[in-house]
Amino acid sequence: MQTVCEKSKCSGCMACVDICPKNAVRIEDTIREYNAVIDSDLCVNCGACHKVCQQNNPPEFRKPILWKQGWAEDSAVRAASSSGGFAAALELAFVRSGGVVCSCAHVGDDYGFIFAHSEDEVKRFAGSKYVKSNPAGAYKEIAKLLKSGSKVLFVGLPCQAAAARNYTRDHENLYTVDLICHGSPSPKVLASFLEDYNMKISDLGCAKFREGMGFRLNTAEKPFNVPAITDTYTKAFLSATSYTENCYSCRYARIERVSDITIGDSWGSELGSEQMRAGISIALCQTEKGISLLNNSGLCLFDVDLDHAVSCNHQLESPSEPSPQREMFISGMESGEKFKKVAGKCFPTQNLKNKIKRVLYVLHIKR
Numbered sequence: 001m002q003t004v005c006e007k008s009k010c011s012g013c014m015a016c017v018d019i020c021p022k023n024a025v026r027i028e029d030t031i032r033e034y035n036a037v038i039d040s041d042l043c044v045n046c047g048a049c050h051k052v053c054q055q056n057n058p059p060e061f062r063k064p065i066l067w068k069q070g071w072a073e074d075s076a077v078r079a080a081s082s083s084g085g086f087a088a089a090l091e092l093a094f095v096r097s098g099g100v101v102c103s104c105a106h107v108g109d110d111y112g113f114i115f116a117h118s119e120d121e122v123k124r125f126a127g128s129k130y131v132k133s134n135p136a137g138a139y140k141e142i143a144k145l146l147k148s149g150s151k152v153l154f155v156g157l158p159c160q161a162a163a164a165r166n167y168t169r170d171h172e173n174l175y176t177v178d179l180i181c182h183g184s185p186s187p188k189v190l191a192s193f194l195e196d197y198n199m200k201i202s203d204l205g206c207a208k209f210r211e212g213m214g215f216r217l218n219t220a221e222k223p224f225n226v227p228a229i230t231d232t233y234t235k236a237f238l239s240a241t242s243y244t245e246n247c248y249s250c251r252y253a254r255i256e257r258v259s260d261i262t263i264g265d266s267w268g269s270e271l272g273s274e275q276m277r278a279g280i281s282i283a284l285c286q287t288e289k290g291i292s293l294l295n296n297s298g299l300c301l302f303d304v305d306l307d308h309a310v311s312c313n314h315q316l317e318s319p320s321e322p323s324p325q326r327e328m329f330i331s332g333m334e335s336g337e338k339f340k341k342v343a344g345k346c347f348p349t350q351n352l353k354n355k356i357k358r359v360l361y362v363l364h365i366k367r
């Protein structure tokens with residue numbers, strides 16, 4: 001098998017798929033790992049895929065030059081977001097100034113990337129989706145937009161932001177925002193979890209993976225669990241059990257970043273528990289472009305101690321360590337066992353606690 005980058009190191013950024021003039025590259029997702037596989041019958045050895053690959057050729061990393069915490073001035077924007085609403089505020093300001101935003105949204109049976117030209121379209125980006133998203137097609141479109149003179153803001157995971165920079169050769173009209181990221185699982189893991197509820201990813205619509213400090217998968221139509229219970233999909237995600245192999249050696253999990261702005265949660269913030277519940281984001285700016293965006297996006301900004309922020313957010317220092325349950329979880333998923341069964345084996349204590357919580361909830365003893 002000929003691959004674009006070293007086997008098991010592919011992050012699924014899809015830049016190689018977008019750039020190949022012969023459609024000779026496809027991403028193979030085994031749940032355990034992604035690989036960008038080259039079809040040797042179609043390949044003409046042009047080398048474009050190897051060159052654009054951010055795993056082979058990462059763009060320049062830059063140290064933050066400004067760091068702030070805070071939230072979107074507009075309380076509706078903050079409330080609709082996962083954390084303090086920095087992403088949405090930056091995106092809204094960008095389209096108001098005539099630019100185009102490219103970010104992740106639920107599209108059919110995928111978490112793909114779409115383009116927003118208006119404030120209404122930006123609303124589709126709200127919320128963190130704790131699953132590997134699929135930017136295939138996005139870079140090609142970004143390059144076209146840049147060529148036609150548009151300014152484009154790309155918001156995505158660090159590996160995807162790096163890919164956008166590589167694909168466009170650091171075009172001056174490309175602005176990038178990356179999320180602090182502790183890893184992401186294959187969408188097949190999510191599909192397997194949903195299967196136990198007779199659902200597919202396409203049924204998720206405006207599902208939320210998180211509401212403020214409450215990390216659990218929820219849809220308006222079908223709650224997966226009673227309140228106060230973290231579902232097993234989220235448990236596998238938060239415990240670093242379900243990610244694809246590359247995430248555990250992610251080169252972007254460090255303080256030097258590849259985007260103009262990096263955003264995440266301001267864990268450990270001293271701004272108080274009430275603000276924490278409402279959501280506090282952190283932003284690290286690596287470029288003057290980033291600083292200008294941050295200062296003109298309708299944000300309430302406060303100073304933050306960077307060393308303290310890093311100590312509360314390990315992904316700014318090093319990649320996630322695989323949990324002790326990872327091998328059992330991945331082997332179970334690979335062999336096609338039901339998600340419920342695999343999660344039952346991997347998280348027996350949590351399962352027992354959940355059963356008790358559910359009974360207490362049904363008996364109105366616990367909310």
Ligand SMILES: Cc1cc2nc3c(=O)[nH]c(=O)nc-3n(C[C@H](O)[C@H](O)[C@H](O)COP(=O)(O)OP(=O)(O)OC[C@H]3O[C@@H](n4cnc5c(N)ncnc54)[C@H](O)[C@@H]3O)c2cc1C
Binds near residue numbers: 082182
């Ligand atoms: C897989 C994953 C892991 C994360 N890990 C951490 C972490 O360890 N520490 C931390 O502080 N923060 C982490 N975050 C970021 C965090 O969840 C919030 O997104 C961040 O705090 C910004 O919040 P917000 O309110 O500004 O924006 P949100 O409402 O969260 O919006 C975020 C923006 O990112 C885009 N986005 C959402 N999900 C994805 C995705 N899967 N792929 C690409 N783009 C996406 C959205 O379309 C939107 O434009 C992670 C996010 C993801 C998706």
